[in-house]
Amino acid sequence: MIEWLHHFPALETLEHSAQKQLLANTQKTRWDMGHSLFHTGAPCNQYLLVLSGHIKVQQISPEGREIVLYRIGPGEACMLTTVCLLTRRPYPAMGITESPVEAIIWPQKIFHQFLDTSPIFRQFVFNAFGERLIDMFALIEEVVFTRLDVRLARKLLELSENKQTIRCTHQVLATELGSAREVITRTLKEFELRGWLQRGSGQILILDTPALRKLASPA
Amino acid sequence: MIEWLHHFPALETLEHSAQKQLLANTQKTRWDMGHSLFHTGAPCNQYLLVLSGHIKVQQISPEGREIVLYRIGPGEACMLTTVCLLTRRPYPAMGITESPVEAIIWPQKIFHQFLDTSPIFRQFVFNAFGERLIDMFALIEEVVFTRLDVRLARKLLELSENKQTIRCTHQVLATELGSAREVITRTLKEFELRGWLQRGSGQILILDTPALRKLASPA
């Protein structure tokens, strides 16, 4: 079996002949953190499977505001790349590595060929695709209907993840939520006033997880 | 050839055996305007091709705010249905007919079988899928980065479409844009003050298309 295939359980049962072809036609790449993989409007001509590290997909407005749409992690395919290959359209957002990233690159031809010939690959592609799309619907719902303090509380809980201190700047949080830095500062200050956390430069110390959780809960 | 296939140019070349199967296994349905086709959380067990009329796909917040995500028109497939069939997950939004709608319903089994056996059908499904996804990215961008007056101007231009009067309520516009009725009223009043339009109950008379277009343009 191809060494890297164990990162993708859904592909482990890939047909033998297909595996042979992959071995011959794909290549492993490595990017440093902060590398721009693709940007809005760029054409797409390869398929991408991430082995390690994370890629952040985000949109930037002409005025410089940003929002993180989703992340691609180990064992995942790049949905945008999939879409762009399927529709032969340019990228509608940008992708940046958040850490060193190892990935497998497939030529466009192999992608289309596999789509035509391998039921297992098809299942893999469209499963991932569908799930990501459902995430996008959830994102729209959040952005349109949910108050910023609630969204910030959710993000803090997500980032803290049993650790007590979160290391990130207000600007990073603003980008995550598609908001403005000043607004994050204000809201964090409000949280601090309530004793829920303590702010420090470049980090946040969580003091009252239950309170955050209560605000974050949909009820 | 199956009578309804001419609505779907991309499927007209569908394999002969496939057409035979469709004829035997699909059925044409008709819904009145305002019929709820599916709602958030509902399971999905059929594929859907629209022959005539329009289906509106939207999300509703617990507080009652709404946003229209996209519409399905003649010759189009329902992307949500596609996603839900592919991932076997429940619907993440709701669908309502905006007019009487005629559609072809495929059983789930046939959908999956065609996906496995017909390259032409696959191409059709994933092309539509990809394009709709790109629309969703554009929607997120609009909602997060674009001022409401600009979005309203765009929507008015889209609805006027060379007619001079638009027949719709402020509530409808609010739902289209994921905003609140009062905000639409206020913004329309501002537009009227500038002489761009004239308001009437349930309708809007467009007076200065170029001015609206100027506000609507991305520059």
Add this chain to the structure above:
DNA sequence: TTGTGGATAGTGACAAAGTCACAGACATCC
């Protein structure tokens, strides 16, 4: 140790958008 420059954060004033609680206006239908 001190300085200093870039990254972070804080703040006040204001604008834009959403919420709430009403009050009118309009359009039908009897």
Add this chain to the structure above:
DNA sequence: GGATGTCTGTGACTTTGTCACTATCCACAA
């Protein structure tokens, strides 16, 4: 006409975003 329901208008207030600064922190060099 009046009654009823839909649609619109409005003021007061909250939340969020924008702008223009200032203040602080922190790493590294002098």
